Amino acid sequence: MTRGATHPSERFPLARTAHPVPEAERAAILAAPGFGRHFTDHMASAVWTPEADWHNHAVAALEPFSLHPSAAVLHYAQEIFEGLKAYRHADGSVWLFRPERNARRFARSAERMGLPALPEDDFLAGIEALIRADEPWVPVTTGEESLYIRPFMFAAESFLGVRPAERIVHCVIACPAQPYFASATSGxxxxxxxxxxxxxxxxxxxxxxxxxxxxxxxxxxxxxxxxxxxxxxxxxxxxxxxxxxxxxxxxxxxxxxxxxxxxxxxxxxxxxxxxxxxxxxxxxxxxxxxxxxxxxxxxxxxxxxxxxxxxxxxxxxxxxxxxxxxxxxxxxxxxxxxxxxxxxxxxxxxxxxxxxxxxxxxxxxxxxx
Known part of the structure; x- marks a missing residue:
């Protein structure tokens, strides 16, 4: 982190969940997580509007969204996402692989879909704040286990009309993961x-x-x-x-x-x-x-x-x-x-x-x- 930069925990303040997955249950999940089936305790989020730009940055309990039936994403598919992984190294530290490239592709996808660009610093800070909050969920690898991270952004404005939405939600969720293909090495x-x-x-x-x-x-x-x-x-x-x-x-x-x-x-x-x-x-x-x-x-x-x-x-x-x-x-x-x-x-x-x-x-x- 560069001198004077805001720490992820400050840019995305953490409000810990009151109901984390019990340690024994989490251990059982990490022993055989599959892919995309089990999720960590928290999520990072932020909201965009034309008046306030990006605001309400936070890491809080993983929970369902509440959307009006007219939410633009449900009708016009104004939505983008990314996929990247966090890896546990032998010394216990956790690392990301080229996340800056994901941030830039996220911005290009946003432009194509008429969505506001999320600053690269916010993209990275949200991911890192979530990993810090849910670090026990990062598997100790015995093969190719990792923590799969899914940043996404969608049009949440309640409005039926074909134009770029004026309320956008950005979110990051994560799930422990095994290899995507069972035949990853055999073909x-x-x-x-x-x-x-x-x-x-x-x-x-x-x-x-x-x-x-x-x-x-x-x-x-x-x-x-x-x-x-x-x-x-x-x-x-x-x-x-x-x-x-x-x-x-x-x-x-x-x-x-x-x-x-x-x-x-x-x-x-x-x-x-x-x-x-x-x-x-x-x-x-x-x-x-x-x-x-x-x-x-x-x-x-x-x-x-x-x-x-x-x-x-x-x-x-x-x-x-x-x-x-x-x-x-x-x-x-x-x-x-x-x-x-x-x-x-x-x-x-x-x-x-x-x-x-x-x-x-x-x-x-x-x-x-």
Whole structure:
């Protein structure tokens, strides 16, 4: 923290809950938390109005919101969110991984959705104040456990009319979490949908907003009905066009020429893990490349062996190998169906940095408590 900066506990004063989860119950949850099912005792929040700007900053008991049935978010989906994790290191300290990048993406998403920008200092202070309040909820890792943190913002004004709302609520909640995919190290299979696309140019594809994920659910059901774990989205040209991303993850290809290729930004989410992988690539003898990737290039490369590995990357999924890609009338197996060596090595390096097992030479870690 810089000299003269306001401590998170001062910017977001804490009013402790009178009814915390009992210690024994919390211990049982931490032993097998799952993902997104159990939540900590508190939440951080703030409110925005045109007259008062951001105000009412606080950390208080986790509790339901009270919304009028006409609240704008319920009718016009004016909402954004972020996802990041807090990691317990071997000495007991708790660290965040590149949260400043989440803060900046949150601001870009807010602009796209007609919401007020939350100052980066407030974004970080709210998260850190919540972690300090609920530090016992951060798991001691025996594998890849962490505290998943969900900042979000929504239109809370009671008004039926299509315009940016004039009362906005920002909130941060947290939940202890295990790996998102049970098959995180063995590999997932992706389904190429002919029925659904994720986003178009000028749309909200680059924003992290709930509507993008709500619209993805039908495609996810289709993928599961075809025995796949996630969807591989293509652009509006379908199988004659380009690869975009996979569900809630960015996609990467490793080639026999030593390239690490990922689709260019524009209609996809600018992932923090995506950027991390691109920065680490040269350390593994890989040349990072951001460009359009046609589905024909991907499928042909898998078939002829010029694409040697495929993996997906995201905060929840970390780095997840892709073992196969299926669509109507075809099934492609990547690298014999086994996770690739470069995928495994990159995954291990990212996790080692996050959990403090190797030196953070990039300055990506930020101590929370």
């Amino acid at each position: 997932v299979t992706l389904w190429v949908s002919r029925s659904y696309t994720r986003a178009g140019r000028g749309g909200t594809g680059a924003a992290k907003c709930g509507g993008n994920y709500g619209a993805s659910l039908a495609a996810q059901v289709e993928a599961e009905a075809n025995g796949c774990d996630q969807v591989l989205y293509l652009d509006s040209a379908g199988e004659d066009g380009c690869v975009e991303e996979s569900g809630a993850m960015n996609l990467f290809l490793v080639t026999s020429r030593g390239e690490l290729i990922t689709p260019a930004l524009g209609t996809i989410l600018e992932g923090i893990t995506r950027d991390t992988v691109l920065a680490l690539a040269p350390e593994f003898g890989l040349t990072p490349v951001e460009r359009a990737v046609t589905f024909k290039e991907l499928s042909t490369g898998i078939t002829d062996g010029t694409v040697t590995e495929v993996f997906a990357a995201g905060t929840a999924a970390v780095i997840t190998p892709v073992a196969g890609i299926k669509g109507e009338g075809y099934a492609l197996t990547i690298g014999g169906g086994e996770p690739g060596k470069q995928t495994a090595a990159l995954r291990e390096r990212v996790l080692d940095i996050q959990y403090g097992r190797v030196e953070d030479t990039h300055g990506w870690l930020r101590r929370a408590c």
